[in-house]
Amino acid sequence: MEAVLNEWIWRHDLWLPPGIHWEDIQVDPEQGHVPRPRDLTYTVPLAFAFIACRYVFERVVAVRLSRLLGVRDRVRVRAYYNPKLEMYYKHNCQEPSQNDVLSLSTQCGLSQRKVETWFRRRRNQDRPNNTKKFCEATWRFLFYFVSFIAGLNSLVKTPWFWDQRECWRGYPNQPVSDAQYWYYTFEMGFYLSLLLCVSVDVKRKDFKEQVIHHVATIFLISFSYCANYVRVGTLVMLLHDSSDFFLESAKMFHYAGLTCICDTLFVIFAVVFLFSRLVVFPFRVVYTTLFMSMDFFKPFFGYYFFNALLLVLQALHIFWAYIILRMVYKFVFAGKVAKDDRSDEESEGDNEEELEDERDGENREQRKDSINSKLSSLANNCVLNNLTNQGNINSRLPKAR
Template sequence: MAALSAWFWNERFWLPHNVTWADLADPAPGVEYPKAGHLFAALPLALGIFAVRILFERFIASPCARSLHIHPGVGRRAQPNAVLEKVFSSITKNPDSRHLDGLSKQLDWEVRKVQRWFRHRRNQDKPSTHTKFRESMWRFTFYLCIFTYGFRFLWQSPWMWDTRHCWYGYPYQDFLIMFIHHLATVGLISFSYVNNMTRVGTLVMCVHDASDFLLEAAKLANYAKYQRLCDFLFIVFSVAFFITRLVIFPIWVLNSTMFESWSIVGPYPSWWLFNFLLLVLQVLHIIWFYLIARIAVKAMLRGKVCNDVRSDIESSSEEEPDTPTDGLKASPHAPKGENGTNGHCAAAKARVQNHSSW
C-alpha cells in the first residue's frame, strides 16, 4: 500500500517543478497549506448539511408549499394484483403490445385496463409535486447562499479582478479562508484541493453557482403553478447559463488555467489533467446549453416551459393519458394542470451536480 500510495501521489505529476510535498507539509509559521487528510472533514460536514436539509424541508419548505396550496396528497394507486406486480417488478415497468396482449388474455382484462394499471403503478413510485417543491426550495436556498458567500469573498480577492494572481507564488498560497468553501464540494475538486489550486477553484465554483439558484426558482414557480413566472425565470436562467458557462468560463477561467498558468508557473503533468477536465466540462456546457435553448425557444413559442430534456430523473407525478401519445405535443391552449402543460423546469445536478466540481 505504501508503494501504491507513493506511486499515486508522485509529486512530479501533481506539483510544479522544484516543489515537493515536504515543502507544503512544513510551511512557515502562521501559514497553512492544504493536506489530503483535510478532505476527511467533508464526511461529517456532509452529514451536517443533510441534517440541515431535513429540518429545512420539514419546518420551512413544507409550510411554504402548503401556503401555496401544494399538499402532499396521495395519488391514485394501482389495485393489488399479484400477476401484474410480478411482471412490473421482475420483467418490465412499461410493457409493449405483446406483453399487454398476453396479460389481457391471462387476466381477462381489456388491454386498456392493463395499460392503466401499469400507468398507476409507475406513478406510485414518482415523487409528488409537494416532495419536488421541497427539494427545489432546499436547492434554491443552498445554491443562492453558497453563491452569495462565494461572490462576497471573491469580491475582496485580487484574483477575481486579475486572474494572474491565481498563479503568483503557486503553490505557496495560504488557503485558510477557502477551507470551508472547498469542503462544500467533493469529487474532482479533491485533487485540485490537494495540490492547492484553491484560487482558480473558487472562480470555477462561482461561475457555476451563478445560474443554479435561478433554475430552482423556476421549478418552484412551476410547482406552485405560476406558469408565467416559471417561464420568465427559466428564460433568465438560460441567459445566465449562456453568459457564465459559454462566455465567462472559457474567456475568463479557461484562459487563465491554460495560458496564464503556463506563462507564470509552467506546465507539469497534472496541469494537463486538470485542463483536460475543464475542457470536458466546457463541452458539457455546450451540450447542456443546446438542450436548454430548445426548451427556452419552445417556451417563447408556446407560452410555457416544457420538460427539461436533460433530466432523466425529474418526471411528472401527474396522470399520463389513457392512450399512447408518443410524438404528440401538448396543446398550448390546454388548461393548467393537464399532463404536459404544466412543464418542468428540471435539470439533471448530477448535478451532473456536475457542474459544481471540476
C-alpha cells in the same frame, strides 16, 4: 495509509510542476495553511449531515412553504391491487413487452388492454408529485444562494478575483485561508450528498449528465484542493452557484403555478447561465489554466488532468446551453416556458402515458354523461307515453259509460 497514498497516488512528479516536492511548499502560517488530502476527510460526515438536514428541512419547512404558495399535486388514478401484476412490476419489469403482456393477460384472466392500463397507472403512482419536486428545488435553492453569497463575499476582496494571472503567481506556495477551506469543504460535502441521493431524487431527462457533472465536480474540487489549485477552484464554484439558484427558484414558482414569476426568473437564469458558462468560464477560467499558467511553469500531468476535468464541465455547459436556448426559443414564439427541458420533467413516454390515462378518465366521464342523457331521454319518453295513454283512456271513458 497516508504514506501509501503519497507513494503511489500523490506523487510530486505527477501533481506538482517539475523540480518541486511536497516538502518544498512553505506558506506563512498567519495567512493560512498548506492544503493536504486529509483535510477533505471531513467532507464525508458533512455529506451525511447535509442529507439529515435536508430530510428535516423538506418535511418541516419546504412542505409548509409549498402549501403557502399553493402547490397542488395532480390526482392520479390508482391501479387496483393485483398480486401477480404487482409481483411482476416489482421483481421483473415496469414496462413489460408485448409478449409479457399477452402472458400476464392469460394468467390473470384480463384483456391485454386492461393489463397495459394497470401498468401505466402503477407507474404513475410511483412518479413524484409536485410537492416532492418543490421540496427538492427549495433545498437546492437555499444552498446555492447561501453558497454564492458567502463565496462572493470571500472572493471579492482577493486579487485573483479581478486578475486571473494572480491564480498562478507564487504557485504552489500559496496559502489557503480558513474561508477558502470551508468554502471547499461545504461545496464538496454538498455534491457528495447529491451523488448519494441521486437514486432517490426525482429522475430527470438529463440524469446521466447530472451524475457525470457531480462526479466531475467532486474530482475537480478534491484534486484542485490537494494540488493547491484553490484560487482557480473558488472561481469555478462561484460561477456555478451564480446561476443555479435562479433555476431552482424558477422551478419553485413553476410548481406553485405562478407562471409570470417563473418565466421572469427563467429569463434571468438563462442570461446569467449563458454569460457565466459560455463566456466567463471558457474565456477567463479555462483560458488562464490552459495558457496563462504556462507563463509560470511547464506543463505536467496534473496540468493536463485539471484541464481535462474543466473541459468535461465545459462540454456539459454546452449541452445544457443547447437545451436552454431551445426553451428560450419556445418562450419567444409561444409566449411562455412550456416545461423545464433541462432537468425538471420526466421522460416523454411517462408524460404521454399519464395524458393517455387522463384521456381515458375523460372518455369514461363522457360515456357516463352519454348514458345518463340516454337514460334521461328514455325516462322522459316513458313519462310522455304514460301521459298520452292516460289521456287516451280518459277520452274513451265517457263512451264506455
